[in-house]
Amino acid sequence: MVTKRFYVGAAALALFFLLVSYLIAREYDSSKFGSVESQVRSYQAESEETRLLLSYADTFGEQDEEAFCEALQLNIRKSRDRGYALVNRLRDFERANLLADYELVRRQYYLNNVELWLQSTQAEQKCGQKDSRLALFFTETMRTCNDCLVQGEVLDALRNQCPSLQVITLATDLGLAPIELAKKRFGVNTAPALVVDNSKLLTGVKTRAQLASELGCN
């Protein structure tokens, strides 16, 4: 005869299994989240170093311009590589996630991308050297944008082919104020869109050949 104690026992045992599974899933999510979060922090730390370099130059002037520019460009390159490696990781980890909240880390990442863009522009203004091309890649992150996905892959391939190309990804759908300003500045009202060297706007999906030609990457 099935009595109430069977139901209570079964419910308790089921809750135990659920709890154990939940704790393991939470631990797994936290470890993935922790790894992305620490990478975003490192990315932010590198930007902070660049920011201080620029601030130092603004405060005291550049006594050794060559050393300053070298340090600045090295930092920006490091930031750029770290930031670029993070974009797919952030997307994939968030999609495989059940319990962690990625909203803040996602905002931090894209805000840092804005900072990297501004620092790259400042570095160019201060050091005047132009050994790389800058492409701002405006993309959607929250909803499915197949064209954005394709354009991102094309840019990835081009970036491997052309190391002097600097691609900075800016999310158009997070409502981040600096990105909204940038959109307005460059007239971006669709995704995907590319802004080359802070001036030329390209909209829609471009082929690798088209982009190589636009970005002087042959």
Place this chain on the structure above:
Amino acid sequence: MLLAFALGLYYFWLNPLATMWVLVFLSAIFFFGFSFYAIIAATVPDKNPPAPKKWPSLSIIVPCYNSGRTLEKCLTHIKGMRYAGKKEIILIDDSSSDSSAKIAARMGVRVVTKKGGRGKASALNYGIKLAKNEIVVAIDSDTYPPKDALEKMVPYFYAGPKVGAVTVFVTAFEPKNLLQRMQQLEYYSAFGFVAKTMGKINGLLVTPGPMSAYKRSALNEIGGFDEKNMTEDMEIGLNLHKHGYAIECCTETHVPTEVPDTLSKLHRQRIRWYRGTIYNLKLYFHMFLNRDYSDFGVFSYPTTTIYVATTMVMWTVIAFNLLSGVLNAAQITAAWLAIGELPVLHPESVLLVNSASVFLVASVLVWWHFLFQSLKLINVKLRLEHLVPAGLIILFYPTLNSFFYFDSLLREATQSEFEW
């Protein structure tokens, strides 16, 4: 088409949020069910009924329709079953066009040809009318019972006050391909530990068609098998409960039966099973949570209904995800082709284990526990050859079964013509 399906699966795994939560929900239900079985198995003692002082007489009825391929082996096994009491074997030939009747006659079995060919339930009822003995054992013509089957089953008729039927541990006969090996594992887990546990609380819904034994007086009281029913073995189980009869489960021996060897045959079989399940659950819905039917009404019937419903929910979610995955893949592929390039895939994204998989893994471990408990019952050891089907059954079978359930529901809702 295959490429679209593969791409759909690829993108489905990339965007599985809804499915993740469905998995968690299904795991919760599964954990509850498992816990229930585990508690019953641990606390309710095994019945182990002793052999009766006087073995009742029994009539073995073998309904048969064009069973030439398996009949000789089946009858050899049936004739080889030991039994201390009186027994008779009657083959009901449901107007076969092959040599089934001749084979049976050659083997000295009483053959009764039934004109009209109205299906298995009708053939069984015909056999019940002819049977003169206390117990009626129905055996499919593609089932090969072992020597001790009757000796082990019959004592269960004395395990309780009003036992109407005794079921047995049905297994897959000598699986040859992967699909049959998967069914072998499915049969082990379904007809072994789970059935035994349900039997302890009189919770069995089905008296499996391959081999089940009935009290003739009970069959007469309830009017035999429902001839219009697709799954007469389930209907009779429910009808026995309705009339206050208990169904006992004997797992001390196992009875191998032929299982479908192709996907299309499996599809046809499962449509019949699941459509019949939906139909019968509807037909006997008054038993749902009805205390008049004791544990059967309060526990077994609702859990089966919930299982069917959740399986269909799971299919709906998976189908939706697959469809959106296929559409998404088509759009992405179109976007790639529009710029004259081939799609780039990142297998590492797919290999990234989803957190919801933890719940899936836990459910699989629970299922493995069921499986091991079932194998222990019949002293079968899990071998290396079981590993691949065991992996595939976890990945592939729930989706397949969900699809079969969904298909059955659609056919039942539209009242499409039934194929045996």
